[in-house]
Amino acid sequence: MKNHGMCLQNNDRELELEFRYNSSSFFRKSLRKLWQTIINYLVAHQELKVWQKMDRHGNIYWQAYDPVTGKSFMSGSESDMRAWIEQIYR
Template sequence: MKDNQICFKSENTEATSFLTSSSYKKFLHDLWQRLVDTLLTNSQELQVWQKVDRYGNIYWKAYDPVTGKSFKSGSEDDIRMWIEQLYQSSKYGKSDFGNW
Protein backbone atom coordinates (compact mmCIF):
# COMPACT_ATOMS: atom_id res chain seq x y z
CA MET A 1 0.00 0.00 0.00
CA LYS A 2 1.71 3.12 -1.21
CA ASP A 3 -0.23 6.07 0.13
CA ASN A 4 -2.67 4.62 2.69
CA GLN A 5 -5.73 5.46 0.60
CA ILE A 6 -8.90 3.49 0.95
CA CYS A 7 -11.11 3.17 -2.05
CA PHE A 8 -14.78 2.40 -1.58
CA LYS A 9 -16.67 0.94 -4.48
CA SER A 10 -20.43 0.91 -4.50
CA GLU A 11 -21.75 -2.55 -5.14
CA ASN A 12 -25.33 -1.36 -5.39
CA THR A 13 -25.39 0.57 -8.64
CA GLU A 14 -29.22 0.38 -8.78
CA ALA A 15 -29.51 2.47 -5.61
CA THR A 16 -26.94 4.95 -6.87
CA SER A 17 -28.65 5.35 -10.22
CA PHE A 18 -32.06 5.74 -8.52
CA LEU A 19 -30.75 8.59 -6.34
CA THR A 20 -29.64 10.49 -9.43
CA SER A 21 -32.59 9.57 -11.63
CA SER A 22 -35.46 11.80 -12.65
CA SER A 23 -37.91 9.41 -10.94
CA TYR A 24 -36.21 10.12 -7.60
CA LYS A 25 -36.42 13.87 -8.22
CA LYS A 26 -40.11 13.48 -9.12
CA PHE A 27 -40.65 11.43 -5.96
CA LEU A 28 -39.09 14.19 -3.83
CA HIS A 29 -41.10 16.87 -5.65
CA ASP A 30 -44.36 14.96 -5.12
CA LEU A 31 -43.53 14.34 -1.46
CA TRP A 32 -42.81 18.04 -0.93
CA GLN A 33 -46.03 19.01 -2.75
CA ARG A 34 -48.11 16.67 -0.58
CA LEU A 35 -46.53 18.13 2.57
CA VAL A 36 -47.23 21.70 1.45
CA ASP A 37 -50.78 20.79 0.42
CA THR A 38 -51.41 19.13 3.77
CA LEU A 39 -50.15 22.11 5.73
CA LEU A 40 -51.98 24.74 3.67
CA THR A 41 -55.39 23.13 3.14
CA ASN A 42 -58.32 23.18 5.48
CA SER A 43 -58.80 19.62 6.67
CA GLN A 44 -62.58 19.85 6.19
CA GLU A 45 -62.57 21.19 2.59
CA LEU A 46 -63.39 19.11 -0.44
CA GLN A 47 -60.13 18.30 -2.23
CA VAL A 48 -59.76 17.84 -5.99
CA TRP A 49 -56.57 16.96 -7.87
CA GLN A 50 -55.73 16.66 -11.52
CA LYS A 51 -53.20 13.87 -11.97
CA VAL A 52 -51.22 12.38 -14.84
CA ASP A 53 -50.41 8.67 -14.92
CA ARG A 54 -47.15 7.24 -16.22
CA TYR A 55 -48.64 6.94 -19.71
CA GLY A 56 -49.53 10.63 -19.85
CA ASN A 57 -53.27 10.15 -19.32
CA ILE A 58 -54.96 12.89 -17.30
CA TYR A 59 -57.43 11.92 -14.61
CA TRP A 60 -59.14 13.56 -11.65
CA LYS A 61 -59.36 12.59 -7.99
CA ALA A 62 -61.73 14.08 -5.43
CA TYR A 63 -61.97 13.47 -1.69
CA ASP A 64 -64.42 14.75 0.91
CA PRO A 65 -62.80 14.51 4.37
CA VAL A 66 -66.13 15.17 6.10
CA THR A 67 -67.83 12.06 4.71
CA GLY A 68 -64.67 10.08 3.88
CA LYS A 69 -65.96 9.54 0.34
CA SER A 70 -63.71 9.69 -2.70
CA PHE A 71 -64.03 9.47 -6.46
CA LYS A 72 -61.66 9.12 -9.41
CA SER A 73 -62.42 9.63 -13.08
CA GLY A 74 -60.87 10.54 -16.40
CA SER A 75 -63.65 13.03 -16.95
CA GLU A 76 -63.83 16.49 -15.42
CA ASP A 77 -67.61 16.43 -15.96
CA ASP A 78 -67.90 13.21 -13.93
CA ILE A 79 -66.02 14.85 -11.04
CA ARG A 80 -68.35 17.85 -11.18
CA MET A 81 -71.38 15.57 -11.15
CA TRP A 82 -70.01 13.62 -8.17
CA ILE A 83 -69.38 16.87 -6.28
CA GLU A 84 -72.91 18.07 -7.05
CA GLN A 85 -74.42 14.79 -5.83
CA LEU A 86 -72.23 14.93 -2.74
CA TYR A 87 -73.41 18.45 -2.03
CA GLN A 88 -77.07 17.56 -2.63
CA SER A 89 -76.89 14.45 -0.43
CA SER A 90 -75.29 16.36 2.45
CA LYS A 91 -77.69 19.28 2.03
CA TYR A 92 -80.75 17.06 2.28
CA GLY A 93 -79.30 14.49 4.65
CA LYS A 94 -79.14 11.68 2.07
CA SER A 95 -76.17 9.35 2.22
CA ASP A 96 -77.21 6.40 0.09
CA PHE A 97 -75.07 6.90 -3.04
CA GLY A 98 -71.73 5.97 -1.42
CA ASN A 99 -68.40 5.76 -3.22
CA TRP A 100 -68.62 5.26 -6.94
Protein backbone atom coordinates in the same frame (compact mmCIF):
# COMPACT_ATOMS: atom_id res chain seq x y z
CA MET B 1 -33.57 70.89 39.25
CA LYS B 2 -36.41 69.36 41.20
CA ASN B 3 -38.84 70.31 38.46
CA HIS B 4 -36.69 68.57 35.88
CA GLY B 5 -36.55 65.51 38.11
CA MET B 6 -40.35 65.46 38.42
CA CYS B 7 -40.73 65.96 34.71
CA LEU B 8 -38.34 63.08 34.03
CA GLN B 9 -40.24 60.83 36.44
CA ASN B 10 -43.52 61.70 34.73
CA ASN B 11 -41.96 60.89 31.36
CA ASP B 12 -40.74 57.58 32.73
CA ARG B 13 -44.25 56.73 33.92
CA GLU B 14 -45.70 57.70 30.55
CA LEU B 15 -43.14 55.51 28.81
CA GLU B 16 -43.91 52.67 31.20
CA LEU B 17 -47.65 52.99 30.58
CA GLU B 18 -47.09 53.22 26.84
CA PHE B 19 -44.91 50.11 26.94
CA ARG B 20 -47.56 48.21 28.89
CA TYR B 21 -50.24 49.28 26.40
CA ASN B 22 -48.08 48.35 23.40
CA SER B 23 -47.11 44.97 24.83
CA SER B 24 -50.75 44.28 25.72
CA SER B 25 -51.79 45.25 22.20
CA PHE B 26 -49.03 43.06 20.75
CA PHE B 27 -50.21 40.15 22.91
CA ARG B 28 -53.82 40.60 21.75
CA LYS B 29 -52.76 40.79 18.10
CA SER B 30 -50.57 37.72 18.48
CA LEU B 31 -53.34 35.78 20.20
CA ARG B 32 -55.84 36.82 17.51
CA LYS B 33 -53.41 35.72 14.78
CA LEU B 34 -52.82 32.36 16.49
CA TRP B 35 -56.58 31.79 16.86
CA GLN B 36 -57.16 32.63 13.16
CA THR B 37 -54.40 30.21 12.17
CA ILE B 38 -56.07 27.43 14.19
CA ILE B 39 -59.47 28.17 12.62
CA ASN B 40 -57.98 28.22 9.11
CA TYR B 41 -56.26 24.88 9.78
CA LEU B 42 -59.46 23.24 11.01
CA VAL B 43 -61.56 24.59 8.15
CA ALA B 44 -58.97 23.62 5.53
CA HIS B 45 -59.02 20.04 6.76
CA GLN B 46 -62.79 19.83 6.20
CA GLU B 47 -62.86 21.20 2.66
CA LEU B 48 -63.34 19.07 -0.42
CA LYS B 49 -60.02 18.43 -2.11
CA VAL B 50 -59.85 18.00 -5.89
CA TRP B 51 -56.71 17.57 -7.94
CA GLN B 52 -55.45 16.33 -11.30
CA LYS B 53 -52.94 13.55 -11.72
CA MET B 54 -51.16 11.99 -14.63
CA ASP B 55 -50.54 8.27 -15.02
CA ARG B 56 -47.33 6.81 -16.41
CA HIS B 57 -48.81 6.85 -19.93
CA GLY B 58 -49.47 10.60 -19.81
CA ASN B 59 -53.23 10.31 -19.31
CA ILE B 60 -54.68 13.00 -17.06
CA TYR B 61 -57.36 12.07 -14.56
CA TRP B 62 -59.16 13.71 -11.64
CA GLN B 63 -59.22 12.67 -8.00
CA ALA B 64 -61.31 14.06 -5.16
CA TYR B 65 -61.65 13.44 -1.46
CA ASP B 66 -64.28 14.74 0.95
CA PRO B 67 -62.91 14.56 4.53
CA VAL B 68 -66.34 15.22 6.03
CA THR B 69 -67.94 12.11 4.49
CA GLY B 70 -64.73 10.13 3.96
CA LYS B 71 -65.71 9.52 0.33
CA SER B 72 -63.32 9.71 -2.60
CA PHE B 73 -63.77 9.63 -6.36
CA MET B 74 -61.54 9.22 -9.40
CA SER B 75 -62.43 9.86 -13.04
CA GLY B 76 -60.88 10.71 -16.37
CA SER B 77 -63.70 13.13 -17.07
CA GLU B 78 -64.03 16.61 -15.61
CA SER B 79 -67.81 16.50 -16.14
CA ASP B 80 -68.04 13.24 -14.15
CA MET B 81 -66.05 14.91 -11.37
CA ARG B 82 -68.43 17.89 -11.35
CA ALA B 83 -71.43 15.53 -11.21
CA TRP B 84 -69.92 13.68 -8.24
CA ILE B 85 -69.26 16.95 -6.39
CA GLU B 86 -72.83 18.10 -7.00
CA GLN B 87 -74.16 14.76 -5.73
CA ILE B 88 -72.08 15.07 -2.52
CA TYR B 89 -73.51 18.51 -1.73
CA ARG B 90 -77.19 17.74 -2.41
